[in-house]
Amino acid sequence: MTTTIVGYPRLGEHRELKFATQKYFKHTITADELQAKVKDLRAQHWATIKAAGIDQIPSNDFSFFDQTLDAATLLNIVPQRYKDLGLAPLDEYFALARGYQGEAGDVKALAMKKWFNTNYHYLVPEFDQDTDIRLVGDKIFDEFVEAKAAGITTRPVIVGPYTLLRLGRFLDGKTAADFTPALITAYTEIANRLSELGADWFQIDEPALVYDQSAADLGLFTELYAGILAGKGDLKILLQTYFGDVRDSLDTLVQLNFDGIGLDFIEGRTNLEVLDTVQFPKDKVLYAGIINGKNIWKAHYAKALSTLTGIRQRTDAPIVISTSCSLQHVPYTLRNETKLPAAEKQYLAFAEEKLTELHELDQIDQTNLDNPLYTANVALFSTPRYEENKALNAKIAALTPADYTRLPARKERLAIQDKKFGLPILPTTTIGSFPQSPAVRKNRAKLRKGEITRAEYDAFNEAETRRWIKFQEEIGLDVLVHGEFERNDMVEYFGEHLDGFRFTQNGWVQSYGTRGVKPPIIWGDVSRRDAITVAASVYAQSQTDHIMKGMLTGPVTILNWSFPREDITRELSTKQIALALQDEVLDLEKHGIKIIQIDEAALREKLPLRKSDWFSKYLDWAVPAFRLVASKVQPETQIHTHMCYSEFGDIIKAIDDLDADVISFEASRGELTLLDDLQASHFETHVGPGVYDIHSPRVPSVDEIKDVIHKILAKVPANHVWINPDCGLKTREEPETKASLINLTEATRQVRQELADEN
Numbered sequence: 001m002t003t004t005i006v007g008y009p010r011l012g013e014h015r016e017l018k019f020a021t022q023k024y025f026k027h028t029i030t031a032d033e034l035q036a037k038v039k040d041l042r043a044q045h046w047a048t049i050k051a052a053g054i055d056q057i058p059s060n061d062f063s064f065f066d067q068t069l070d071a072a073t074l075l076n077i078v079p080q081r082y083k084d085l086g087l088a089p090l091d092e093y094f095a096l097a098r099g100y101q102g103e104a105g106d107v108k109a110l111a112m113k114k115w116f117n118t119n120y121h122y123l124v125p126e127f128d129q130d131t132d133i134r135l136v137g138d139k140i141f142d143e144f145v146e147a148k149a150a151g152i153t154t155r156p157v158i159v160g161p162y163t164l165l166r167l168g169r170f171l172d173g174k175t176a177a178d179f180t181p182a183l184i185t186a187y188t189e190i191a192n193r194l195s196e197l198g199a200d201w202f203q204i205d206e207p208a209l210v211y212d213q214s215a216a217d218l219g220l221f222t223e224l225y226a227g228i229l230a231g232k233g234d235l236k237i238l239l240q241t242y243f244g245d246v247r248d249s250l251d252t253l254v255q256l257n258f259d260g261i262g263l264d265f266i267e268g269r270t271n272l273e274v275l276d277t278v279q280f281p282k283d284k285v286l287y288a289g290i291i292n293g294k295n296i297w298k299a300h301y302a303k304a305l306s307t308l309t310g311i312r313q314r315t316d317a318p319i320v321i322s323t324s325c326s327l328q329h330v331p332y333t334l335r336n337e338t339k340l341p342a343a344e345k346q347y348l349a350f351a352e353e354k355l356t357e358l359h360e361l362d363q364i365d366q367t368n369l370d371n372p373l374y375t376a377n378v379a380l381f382s383t384p385r386y387e388e389n390k391a392l393n394a395k396i397a398a399l400t401p402a403d404y405t406r407l408p409a410r411k412e413r414l415a416i417q418d419k420k421f422g423l424p425i426l427p428t429t430t431i432g433s434f435p436q437s438p439a440v441r442k443n444r445a446k447l448r449k450g451e452i453t454r455a456e457y458d459a460f461n462e463a464e465t466r467r468w469i470k471f472q473e474e475i476g477l478d479v480l481v482h483g484e485f486e487r488n489d490m491v492e493y494f495g496e497h498l499d500g501f502r503f504t505q506n507g508w509v510q511s512y513g514t515r516g517v518k519p520p521i522i523w524g525d526v527s528r529r530d531a532i533t534v535a536a537s538v539y540a541q542s543q544t545d546h547i548m549k550g551m552l553t554g555p556v557t558i559l560n561w562s563f564p565r566e567d568i569t570r571e572l573s574t575k576q577i578a579l580a581l582q583d584e585v586l587d588l589e590k591h592g593i594k595i596i597q598i599d600e601a602a603l604r605e606k607l608p609l610r611k612s613d614w615f616s617k618y619l620d621w622a623v624p625a626f627r628l629v630a631s632k633v634q635p636e637t638q639i640h641t642h643m644c645y646s647e648f649g650d651i652i653k654a655i656d657d658l659d660a661d662v663i664s665f666e667a668s669r670g671e672l673t674l675l676d677d678l679q680a681s682h683f684e685t686h687v688g689p690g691v692y693d694i695h696s697p698r699v700p701s702v703d704e705i706k707d708v709i710h711k712i713l714a715k716v717p718a719n720h721v722w723i724n725p726d727c728g729l730k731t732r733e734e735p736e737t738k739a740s741l742i743n744l745t746e747a748t749r750q751v752r753q754e755l756a757d758e759n
């Protein structure tokens with residue numbers, strides 16, 4: 001068999017891309033120096049993949065920021081306001097990604113959203129009346145030529161036109177149909193140029209096919225590809241899908257003139273059954289995603305081979321074995337993990353080790369099951385990896401509906417809290433974190449290296465908390481936060497303080513642009529060892545007369561932003577985490593913390609991609625898990641939650657059902673469509689739709705913020721509204737954070753005055 005992968009990580013084994021790009025942002029290296037650095041990175045990646053014995057190697061899976069933005073800029077899908085800045089192409093690209101505020105003008109970034117069900121974010125392409133789709137870029141060609149010069153004929157990869165349209169934002173009354181002819185021309189031209197340059201295969205990614213498809217959707221898909229395939233010449237086209245099954249489109253795919261079709265047999269396990277419904281022709285290559293591109297667990301070779309057998313029983317088509325999706329969602333390599341014991345490492349596989357797994361599976365497939373590679377793998381999985389916490393699981397089995405129900409009802413609680421807190425109308429707050437400045441990170445790095453004591457570490461963080469409390473008081477914020485300076489990350493930090501987790505030293509995965517996360521690994525049953533956040537919250541509360549919000553990450557988010565176990569259900573694992581957090585909530589309450597925020601930033605992200613699965617496979621356990629954490633607090637304690645995602649539409653009732661008292665949402669970078677959802681659903685939870693975008697260094701003006709507040713007040717009763725930024729401020733620098741918050745409190749003061757004048 002032939003082996004390949006859908007795509008490789010690009011941040012760099014030691015996050016070289018992040019550091020070089022940030023230097024470029026700070027003007028300490030030039031564009032040429034940045035380009036030289038990333039050229040080295042690409043060469044290293046191709047060499048690694050080749051050395052692991054992978055036969056077909058992708059290119060153009062590298063990106064400075066995001067592959068969707070790469071496709072948009074290649075095709076001139078760049079709104080006029082960015083072109084008007086008159087910047088060099090690389091700077092225009094970064095302006096689209098991060099916004100721009102400088103001599104050339106002042107423009108917000110494109111909207112940024114979660115890439116399907118992952119913690120990776122893409123930039124939303126904008127289609128408007130000025131959009132003139134044409135092939136204007138060279139990146140995909142340059143990278144193909146670059147690899148060829150290094151002796152590798154790669155398979156260039158691009159996000160496909162259908163996915164671009166499904167993910168895009170349409171303005172000025174435009175629709176997808178307005179752009180179909182130009183997209184066909186542009187993709188055909190890309191194919192023709194790649195062919196001229198010597199490419200054999202061209203991979204077009206269409207993950208949007210794993211959503212539910214209507215007849216109109218499939219009509220659009222067919223129109224696009226009938227056009228592109230008619231003009232592609234000899235170049236072979238691989239239509240790649242991932243993150244699920246193609247139950248409604250495989251029939252369409254096999255009828256079109258694709259040379260290869262890439263299917264995910266991990267998250268799209270049901271693709272096997274889908275193959276029963278369609279005759280997969282033997283003149284097309286089936287790219288079978290049988291190695292999990294999202295988890296970090298070593299593959300069960302027996303299971304992978306049985307999937308392969310299942311595929312062979314259903315088609316005589318030639319098979320290329322591959323990953324279920326791009327490896328951009330997993331860390332680089334176990335080679336750099338020196339702290340995990342060998343006994344545990346043997347169960348893990350990161351990107352580089354997954355390359356080896358593909359190669360080994362191919363070798364096993366060519367020999368027989370006596371192959372030592374196979375027998376060693378079977379032996380590994382024949383004994384349990386850890387010992388179950390039976391008492392904990394019995395406690396979970398004995399939970400009753402009362403454990404998931406907070407009393408009294410929300411309206412009554414809110415009235416009690418209102419009286420007790422005496423907050424002004426439109427109370428202001430922030431989401432939790434303040435800038436993780438170089439000094440804050442350095443303090444933590446010093447502790448890690450043993451250069452300072454724990455007491456010195458804590459003293460620094462406490463001083464930082466005092467400094468930011470003073471600022472919050474000075475500018476008149478109502479409910480304060482301690483700043484989260486003690487946290488490396490909102491999930492990893494909790495993992496570190498709970499039993500049952502494992503951590504990597506270098507397991508970085510790109511979240512967006514230069515930002516990475518190091519997801520902890522849920523290794524076994526989870527329980528709370530000790531108080532986690534109590535000391536920091538109690539200290540902060542002792543420094544102010546304002547209410548200090550306690551700050552926790554919720555159970556669903558901890559699970560979703562960790563690498564979860566696969567030997568128990570996500571539901572059980574999440575309930576274990578929820579019980580641990582329930583102890584923490586009650587501990588905070590006991591120590592005088594009056595408002596506790598339980599962040600569920602990732603709740604929306606893992607919503608199944610197909611609507612039919614939303615409740616049965618997810619919300620029916622995810623919502624109760626949150627309720628379990630908060631169910632036992634007193635009516636006077638106010639529970640907040642936070643979600644950084646703007647599209648809730650059909651699940652807005654489920655969000656209300658979390659039974660939090662207050663929720664803050666991301667809103668400003670989307671189109672404030674959230675407000676319509678809130679209004680239409682008669683949302684009961686009090687709500688703080690973010691009034692400015694924190695992902696960009698841009699400082700919003702007072703008028704801009706007032707404008708957003710007015711829009712909120714047009715849809716939500718004023719006495720339900722909180723005023724806050726979109727999300728935490730950890731990624732921002734201090735001057736822009738302060739300037740933005742000063743404008744936020746000033747805008748709120750002015751709107752409060754307007755409300756008072758009206759009455």
Ligand SMILES: CN1c2c(nc(N)[nH]c2=O)NC[C@@H]1CNc1ccc(C(=O)N[C@@H](CCC(=O)N[C@@H](CCC(=O)N[C@@H](CCC(=O)O)C(=O)O)C(=O)O)C(=O)O)cc1
Nearest residue numbers: 119441442444445488489490491511514515516517561731
């Ligand atoms: C809110 N978001 C989060 C998501 N997922 C999470 N797991 N966490 C989140 O907060 N998803 C959605 C959104 C947006 N996503 C992100 C993701 C990542 C960041 C971010 O700021 N990442 C930082 C890394 C944070 C971290 O873990 N820091 C560690 C290690 C820091 C480090 O690199 N140290 C250096 C030494 C530094 C020195 O000496 O000065 C080293 O170890 O070599 C820490 O602070 O200890 C990033 O930089 O990418 C934000 C939003």
Ligand SMILES: N[C@@H](CCS)C(=O)O
Nearest residue numbers: 431432433599601728
């Ligand atoms: N409390 C966290 C939430 C991020 S989603 C923060 O403020 O960073």
Ligand SMILES: [Zn+2]
Nearest residue numbers: 601644727728
């Ligand atoms: Zn957030």
